[in-house]
Amino acid sequence: MAKHNGRSKAASFLSDGFLFIGGALVAFLVVWAVWSFFSPSPTPSPAFSISPYSDRKSGPDTSVSAAATSCAGGANLRHDPPDANFYDDPKLTYTIDTPPIKNWDEKRKEWLKQHPSFAAGAENRIFMVTGSQPTPCKNPIGDYLLLKLFKNKVDYCRRHGIDIFYNNVLFQPKMFSFWAKTPTVKAAMLAHPEAEWIWWVDSDAAFTDMDFKLPLDRYKAYNLVLHGWPNLIEKKSWTSINAGVFLIRNCQWAMDFMDVWASMGPQSPDYDKWGETLSTMFKDKIFPESDDQSGLVYLLLEEKEKWGNKIYVEGEFYFEGYWMEIVGTFDNITERYTGIEKDVAGLRRRHAEKVSEGYATVWEEHLKDAGNGRGSWRRPFITHFTGCQPCSGDHNQMYSGQTCFDAMQKALSFADNQVLRNYGFVHPDLLDPSTVNPLPFDYPA
Numbered sequence: 001m002a003k004h005n006g007r008s009k010a011a012s013f014l015s016d017g018f019l020f021i022g023g024a025l026v027a028f029l030v031v032w033a034v035w036s037f038f039s040p041s042p043t044p045s046p047a048f049s050i051s052p053y054s055d056r057k058s059g060p061d062t063s064v065s066a067a068a069t070s071c072a073g074g075a076n077l078r079h080d081p082p083d084a085n086f087y088d089d090p091k092l093t094y095t096i097d098t099p100p101i102k103n104w105d106e107k108r109k110e111w112l113k114q115h116p117s118f119a120a121g122a123e124n125r126i127f128m129v130t131g132s133q134p135t136p137c138k139n140p141i142g143d144y145l146l147l148k149l150f151k152n153k154v155d156y157c158r159r160h161g162i163d164i165f166y167n168n169v170l171f172q173p174k175m176f177s178f179w180a181k182t183p184t185v186k187a188a189m190l191a192h193p194e195a196e197w198i199w200w201v202d203s204d205a206a207f208t209d210m211d212f213k214l215p216l217d218r219y220k221a222y223n224l225v226l227h228g229w230p231n232l233i234e235k236k237s238w239t240s241i242n243a244g245v246f247l248i249r250n251c252q253w254a255m256d257f258m259d260v261w262a263s264m265g266p267q268s269p270d271y272d273k274w275g276e277t278l279s280t281m282f283k284d285k286i287f288p289e290s291d292d293q294s295g296l297v298y299l300l301l302e303e304k305e306k307w308g309n310k311i312y313v314e315g316e317f318y319f320e321g322y323w324m325e326i327v328g329t330f331d332n333i334t335e336r337y338t339g340i341e342k343d344v345a346g347l348r349r350r351h352a353e354k355v356s357e358g359y360a361t362v363w364e365e366h367l368k369d370a371g372n373g374r375g376s377w378r379r380p381f382i383t384h385f386t387g388c389q390p391c392s393g394d395h396n397q398m399y400s401g402q403t404c405f406d407a408m409q410k411a412l413s414f415a416d417n418q419v420l421r422n423y424g425f426v427h428p429d430l431l432d433p434s435t436v437n438p439l440p441f442d443y444p445a
């Protein structure tokens, strides 16, 4: 995944404010570009009741009625009436390079009508998709890191009632590495008509704020949400957005978009041509092959009317953030949060993990001045280990493997502490994932 190395490198310069790296540096970067293979498989959690990812404004005090409602309206996991729907159409295929799906919106709607217990709350339901390569990691600790990174996503999903699918096969054998997400997301859209949104999260990204929820209201008029920097998009930089984490609406627009996006990939007869087009357009692109991220920026800019206008570029918080810029802030953030807990008895109260969203809304009141994203003291939402290549170990040579490893341990412990809190334990040292201490009653009063 030479590409990811290159990306991270460019991303780091980007975050430091100098995006347009000179030719010499570009050449230097190319040297470090190494391919690694990533691919995104199913781990649907058998939820007895699907909790919609809706904004529950209720605090812990009113959560009783909310919970009662969700129980009464729980999804029926056994009801699948014999009436025909899109699954019975022999021509419909899950693969990416096949006749396009048509009238998906109507087909999904029809399915929801047949499955009324899923229809309730469908408009805000998110389904998470992630994955990694089919074979063991080359890096001896790669599979250990991938397991912890997956655990981190499962923790986030459990706290918010989101189902998750971990794919570790290539649904289109030629679509290796970062191209693997496109066929996976398409198959997930068909497998999960109950979900309005598919949330792709790269294997090397970690949730470092277990409470924060995507501001879905903001994305109402959009079908695709990406993290990016609008001023850099205009300057035609291939790192002006990050394709490693995205939210895509389960709709016909997205089906069409995925087809167009995937048509730039290695399985396509136009792959080489796209490599040329993208390299010509993005002067800072560091390798000649077509890649998914440049492809996205291309569609944003060149087909604005058709695609760009439905794409929301999120820049207000760490929809995903570069680890180098984030990891150093964890200690101070922990201190700030602990200080707040010392003052607010309500936040120290022990509670069931299931109602943690209620406590998150109480936290919000105390985080109004924190800001969000770069320079803020709020917990960063997603920390992305771009360039660390945990599975292959072919990390960017700009930093050592140990630096990456320590940063991942730190971020994952930082996140785990938010989870373990509900289980009565804490890691006293973020760099020592083996050690936990029991939390005393009323900690940290």
Ligand SMILES: *[C@@H]1O[C@H](CO)[C@@H](O)[C@H](O)[C@H]1NC(C)=O
Pocket: 328, 329, 332
């Ligand atoms: C953490 O806080 C200390 C004291 O306020 C400050 O000097 C330091 O720059 C902060 N570190 C980071 C990484 O923000």
